[in-house]
Amino acid sequence: MKSPDDIARELARQWNNANIRETRLLMADSWPLKISIGRPRSQVINQQPDKIRQHFQQWRQINIGEVQWTPVNYRGAAASIEAPVYWVLSKPSEWIEASGCKNSKHEYQQLLTIISQVDPIFHPYFVRQKRWLAKPADEVIKAAKLALILTPGFAQGVPLRSLGVANTDTKFFERNHLLIRQLLDIRFDGLASRLGLEAFLDAPDDSHHWLLVTDLDGTLLPFKQLRVRDHELVTTPLPADKILIVENEQCLHLLPALSNTIAILGAGLNLSWLQAAWLSSKVLAYWGDMDSWGLTMLARARKYHPELSALLMNQALFNQYQENKAVAEPNPSVNEDCTALKDEEQEFLTALRLHEKGRLEQEFLPKEIVHRALCQWHLSIQ
Secondary structure, eight states: OOOHHHHHHHHHHHHTOHHHHHHHHHOGGGOSEEEEOOOOOHHHHHHOHHHHHHHHHHHHTOOSSEEEEEEEOOTTOSSOEEEEEEEEEOSHHHHHHHHTOHHHHHHHHHHHHHHTTSOGGGHHHHHHOGGGGGSOHHHHHHHHHHHHHOOTTTTTTOOGGGOOGGGOOTTHHHHTHHHHHHHHHHHTTTHHHHHOHHHHHTOOOOTTOEEEEEESSSSSSSSSEEEEEHHHHHHSOOSOSEEEEESOGGGGGGOOOOTTEEEEEOOTTOOGGGGOGGGGGSEEEEEOOBSHHHHHHHHHHHHHOTTOEEOSOSHHHHHHHHHHHOBOOSSOOOSSOOTTSOHHHHHHHHHHHHOTTOBBOGGGSOHHHHHHHHHHHHHHTO
């Protein structure tokens, strides 16, 4: 004999079972769902009538689905007793409502939003993979639409961040690398995973964290530009007193000539190489996007080098160009540790997270503004 709460807990547990979710959400013949309540034993009826009355009252108050009552004959009873024996739910929304679980309701609504806007070929995947329900639904939907466009060799040698397909921003592939790869696996029988996403799309492979090292002095390195793997920088000092770290290598054309200075571009979130001992004797500066992730990367860099200067990343500059240059940040950093930021940078980060258009990518700053800021930094440490 089960109470509504007993069954509700079981329904909530079932939501977390991928096989059950797939069956009930994608197979129409799995409905209606008929759940046995169980019949009270004669001993309980005779010895605990108050318990039976309470049990019956609980089921009379249920207004989700249909509670089926059946006359039950008991030995020694003068007449049959109408007892609740089945709870019948006719559709998935009743299952979720009957579970009484707030988290299940939220995830169900997220899932409905996603599968209503993505191709049916992806429905089983999203129903089974609850991990994506924690991401913003519009981000997941955009990834699914992108996965319908991409084909083998699509990039034709262009970096993924520069494709600009389906109205995606430069960090979209970085944020959704696994999701896009697995969606492409569905379309192409696992080929994207077997080859790797970059090889599948014919894009440069960034998995080795190649960094672009640029001689802004012009006399310090044998070449103007070098590609170096991050782990090699840990043990190989660069011959410059001033090191400029730039989040995105697409900003290379914005950098001025600076004596005794080398720039390292394209690190993104990969900043662990900053632990290199030889960097402690250098003067360091960091320039990244004015968005929550840019400030997060600055905070990571500051953990290794608290004295590091931040360039072109402040509220005043953002205010100056936000009207024409700023866009919405699809997936702001929220739970990252940014305690290494200075007070004014913390305030700027908070403002960006709350801003409707809290992203101003460094590539879109005017060249003269970038030159002025970098030259001022350079002169201040002569």
